[in-house]
Amino acid sequence: MTHEEQYIRRLMNKGYDISVTVITGDKCPCMTSRDSTVSEYSAVWHELNPAPDNEHCNGTGLINQTNTVTSVKSFLTNELETMATYLSKQLMTEIGEKHNRYLMMFGCVAAGVKFDLSILDRKNATFTYKSKNYRLIHSFDLDCCQIGLLFQKD
């Protein structure tokens, strides 16, 4: 059994429960209204092209939306010392001021399979843990697992 397989087994047994809600859909026409090469949400486009003819993407850049909720497991910490072992000084300076709003994930699995944080559309993914909502702001790979840094939304 590889390190990663062992780690996945531990996560499935003892990890904390998190739900990940990912919004997917079709690209909203507002996204390319300003510059066809740079996709960016445009509130102005929606003002000029109001509903009901044009669905409002509400800043997500997606219309005809579908929410997919996945139950995942992860080990979590918000201990500054532990975070400092894995993160850059620059990031730690940012975190220092409001570290209570950050959570670090050590690995992420769904139904016994690695849940890949690196391919997530971060802007449209919400992590919910103990009724608080977070977004993923950073992720990278270790030998055994992926590290993810979550920041609590308002």
Ligand SMILES: [Zn+2]
């Ligand atoms: Zn839009």
